[in-house]
Amino acid sequence: DVKVTQSSRYLVKRTGEKVFLECVQDMDHENMFWYRQDPGLGLRLIYFSYDVKMKEKGDIPEGYSVSREKKERFSLILESASTNQTSMYLCASTRDLGYEQYFGPGTRLTVT
Amino acid sequence: AQKITQTQPGMFVQEKEAVTLDCTYDTSDPSYGLFWYKQPSSGEMIFLIYQGSYDQQNATEGRYSLNFQKARKSANLVISASQLGDSAMYFCAMREILTGGGNKLTFGTGTQLKVEL
Numbered sequence: 005d006v007k008v009t010q011s012s013r014y015l016v017k018r019t020g021e022k023v024f025l026e027c028v029q030d031m032d033h034e035n036m037f038w039y040r041q042d043p044g045l046g047l048r049l050i051y052f053s054y055d056v057k058m059k060e061k062g063d064i065p066e067g068y069s070v071s072r073e074k075k076e077r078f079s080l081i082l083e084s085a086s087t088n089q090t091s092m093y094l095c096a097s098t099r100d101l102g103y104e105q106y107f108g109p110g111t112r113l114t115v116t
Numbered sequence: 117a118q119k120i121t122q123t124q125p126g127m128f129v130q131e132k133e134a135v136t137l138d139c140t141y142d143t144s145d146p147s148y149g150l151f152w153y154k155q156p157s158s159g160e161m162i163f164l165i166y167q168g169s170y171d172q173q174n175a176t177e178g179r180y181s182l183n184f185q186k187a188r189k190s191a192n193l194v195i196s197a198s199q200l201g202d203s204a205m206y207f208c209a210m211r212e213i214l215t216g217g218g219n220k221l222t223f224g225t226g227t228q229l230k231v232e233l
Contacts, residue, residue: 035219044125046207047223054219062220094161098219104151105221107161
């Protein structure tokens with residue numbers, strides 16, 4: 005059974021803290037993605053990676069960075085968390101073009 | 117740039133009735149794919165159905181079917197015989213193939229469906 009896991013379901017951080025969100029998939033997928041989900045805005049792509057050590061900016065990369073040192077792991081980094089980064093963060097992976105993305109359970113991040 | 121529009125923020129349907137969730141898209145690429153995902157209140161995103169731009173037949177998966185009208189650029193989801201468990205947020209998404217490799221999805225804003233007794 006395919007699986008995408010995220011390190012935390014809920015996270016509370018203070019403004020200015022460095023935050024790491026981890027995502028691991030066990031399907032040997034090349035492509036991995038980070039989205040944030042906000043009410044009324046749907047899912048918006050932050051960063052994605054189609055190979056190890058490769059990364060591409062999505063639609064809203066400002067304030068975020070990513071790391072992909074191993075194929076199965078894709079990390080999202082908030083260098084200095086701000087209150088406007090309070091959101092639900094979803095990780096996804098996919099094997100190849102035309103195939104559906106598999107999503108993790110999401111991390112609800114609150115920045116106070 | 118690609119764009120996905122879901123104009124129904126919320127929908128109600130009676131149990132056992134059919135319901136159509138609207139999705140329109142805009143792209144200049146001849147090759148694209150359209151997806152529908154379901155997100156229950158628990159938060160996980162569940163893939164429902166996929167339609168490729170070159171597919172001749174409308175996609176179907178159990179009680180889900182995709183009413184694909186290419187000329188109108190619409191890809192509506194039809195759920196037949198609604199069940200209480202269908203109550204969820206539904207997202208339409210379009211796949212874009214990137215020139216540098218890889219692909220990404222652009223999502224609509226979602227439709228909250230509530231199935232009533």
